[in-house]
Amino acid sequence: MQIKGKTIAITGGGRGLGRAMALEFAARGGNLALIDLNLADLEETRAQCASHAVTARHYSCNVTNEEAVSATMDAIVRDFGSLDVLVNNAGIVKDALLIKVKDGAVVGKMTLDQWNAVIAVNLTGVFLCGREAAERMVRSGQGGVIVNISSISKDGNAGQTNYTAAKAGVAAMSTTWAKELARFGIRVGAIAPGFCATDILAGMTPETLAKVTGPVPLKRLGQPAEIAQTAVFIVENDFFTGRTVQVDGGLRI
Numbered sequence: 001m002q003i004k005g006k007t008i009a010i011t012g013g014g015r016g017l018g019r020a021m022a023l024e025f026a027a028r029g030g031n032l033a034l035i036d037l038n039l040a041d042l043e044e045t046r047a048q049c050a051s052h053a054v055t056a057r058h059y060s061c062n063v064t065n066e067e068a069v070s071a072t073m074d075a076i077v078r079d080f081g082s083l084d085v086l087v088n089n090a091g092i093v094k095d096a097l098l099i100k101v102k103d104g105a106v107v108g109k110m111t112l113d114q115w116n117a118v119i120a121v122n123l124t125g126v127f128l129c130g131r132e133a134a135e136r137m138v139r140s141g142q143g144g145v146i147v148n149i150s151s152i153s154k155d156g157n158a159g160q161t162n163y164t165a166a167k168a169g170v171a172a173m174s175t176t177w178a179k180e181l182a183r184f185g186i187r188v189g190a191i192a193p194g195f196c197a198t199d200i201l202a203g204m205t206p207e208t209l210a211k212v213t214g215p216v217p218l219k220r221l222g223q224p225a226e227i228a229q230t231a232v233f234i235v236e237n238d239f240f241t242g243r244t245v246q247v248d249g250g251l252r253i
Contacts, residue, residue, distance in 0.1 A: 001084065001085070001145055001235050001236060001238065002236070003025055003028040003029060003030045003085075003232065003235060003236065004028060004029030004030065005029060005030075005031070006030050006031065006082075006084040006085060007030075007031050007033060007076065007080040007081075007082050007083050007084050007085070008022075008025045008030045008031065008032055008033065008084065008085040008086075008087065008235075009032075009033040009034075009035060009073075009076055009083060009085065009086045009087070009133065010022050010025075010032065010033070010034055010035065010086075010087040010089055011035045011036070011061075011063055011086075011087065011088055011089050011090035011125070011129055012035070012036055012089040012090035012091060013032070013034035013035055013036050013042065013045055013058070013089070014034070014036035014037075014038045014040075014041030014042045014044075014045055015038075015041045015044075015045065015199060016198040016199055016224065017089055017149065017193070017196065017198060017224050017227050017228070018034075018036070018045070018087075018089045018090075019041075019044075019045045019048070019224070020224030020225050020227065020228040021087055021089065021224075021227070021228040021231050022034060022045055022048075022049050022056075023045075023048055023049060023052075023228070024225065024228035024229065024231070024232055025085075025228075025231075025232065025235075026048075026049040026050075026052040026054050026056065027052055028232065029052075029054060030054060030085075031054050031055040031056065031080060032045075032046070032049045032054065032055070032056040032057070033056075033057055033058075033059060033076040033079070033080060033083075034046055034049070034056065034057070034058040034059065035058075035059050035060075035061050035063070035072060035090070035129075036058070036060070036061075036090070037060060037061070037062060039058070039060055042058035042059075042060070043058060045058070046058045055080070057076075057079055057080075059072045059075060059076065063090050063121060063125030063126075063128060063129055064120040064121055064124055064125050064128070066128055069125075069128045069129055069132050070132050073129075073132040073133060073135075073136055074136075077136050077140075082140060082142065083133055083136050083137060083140070083144065084137075084142070084144050084145070085144060085145045085146075085147070085235055086129060086130065086133035086144070086145075086146045086147070087147045087149070087231060088125070088126040088129050088130060088146065088147065088148045088149060088170070089149045090121060090122075090125055090129075091121060091122045091149065091166075092117065092118060092121045092122065093118065093160070093163055094114040094117055094118050094162060094163075095159045095160055095163065096108070096109070096110040096111070096114055096159065096161075097109070097110065097158070097159055098110055098161050110161055110162065114162055115161070115162045117162075118162035118163055118166055119162060119165065119166055122163065122166035122167065122170070123165075123166040123169045123170065126148055126170050126173065127173065130146055130148070130173070130177060130188075133146060134146065134177070134181055134184075134186060137184065137185075137186050138181075138184045138186070142185070143184060143185025143186050143187075144185070144186050144187075145186070145187050145188070145189075145234065145235045146174075146177065146181075146186065146187070146188045146189075147188075147189055147190070147191065147231050147234050147235065148170050148171075148173065148174045148188070148189070148190040148191075149170070149190070149191055149193070149227075150167045150168075150170040150171045150174070150190045150191065150192040150244055151163070151164075151167040151192055151193060152192050152193065152194045152195075152246065152248045152251060152253060153167050153253070154167040154168040154170070154171050154192055154244075155168075155252075155253060156253070157253050167192070170190060171190050171192065171244045174188050174189060174190035174242070174243075174244060175188075175242050175243075175244075178241040178242030178243075179242065182241060187234075187238070187240065187241040188241055188242065189234040189240055189241060189242070189243055189244070189245065190243070190244040190245070191227060191230050191231060191234070191244070191245050191247060192244050192245065192246045192247070192248065193222060193227050193247050193248065194216065194222055194246075194247065194248025194249050194251045195212050195213070195216070195221050195222065195248075195251070196221055196222040196223065196224060196226075196227060197221040197222065197223055197224065198224060201221065209221075215251055215253075216248075216249040216250065216251045217249060217250035217251065218249035218250060219249075220249065221249075222247060222248070222249060226247060227247055230245055230247050233245075
């Protein structure tokens with residue numbers, strides 16, 4: 001798919017990887033529909049995208065709310081005339097050990113609220129946005145591309161039972177959707193980033209940063225722009241579907 005002139009919706013588009021991907025698509029002439037809950041962040045991303053002389057709009061939407069997601073996708077189609085690409089990027093973390101043990105006694109555990117919150121945004125939100133986007137792509141008869149953001153943690157990461165379950169589910173859904181939607185001209189791929197230099201990691205001390213990057217063969221964090229370049233590859237390569245691209249500096253956790 002040629003990106004110029006296409007409508008690209010990005011959830012979690014206010015900052016971090018979402019902003020980096022939005023700017024990469026805007027630089028290639030794509031029009032951006034930015035979805036998030038933080039309006040200040042959304043407006044900043046919108047303004048940066050608009051500087052590339054493309055159309056950029058923002059939409060406040062809770063991706064865990066079925067009615068809100070449906071209404072937002074309708075608004076995007078109404079405002080832009082099409083929905084060609086969806087990037088499912090919105091996500092949260094609420095890390096905790098499954099059980100925390102001290103001196104042989106269980107002193108803590110991951111709460112159901114921690115589990116439900118992460119599953120709701122990182123898995124159910126991807127499902128809802130993907131389903132509604134696919135419906136509108138089928139209606140248009142023009143096909144489309146869905147890019148889901150998974151994580152290196154999909155293979156299991158201590159302290160992230162909720163997050164790893166969600167991100168493994170995202171990778172599996174991507175393969176399933178690719179099989180189901182190919183006959184409608186819709187391709188689906190996923191990206192599993194490693195540790196990247198986003199706001200979440202910005203406050204790390206040099207000592208903590210060294211511990212994080214130590215096991216990475218390339219000995220550094222990934223840059224948001226490098227993940228954005230991968231999203232562009234998936235959209236532009238018409239023979240790519242049903243796979244998860246790991247962009248992690250060679251790290252295996």
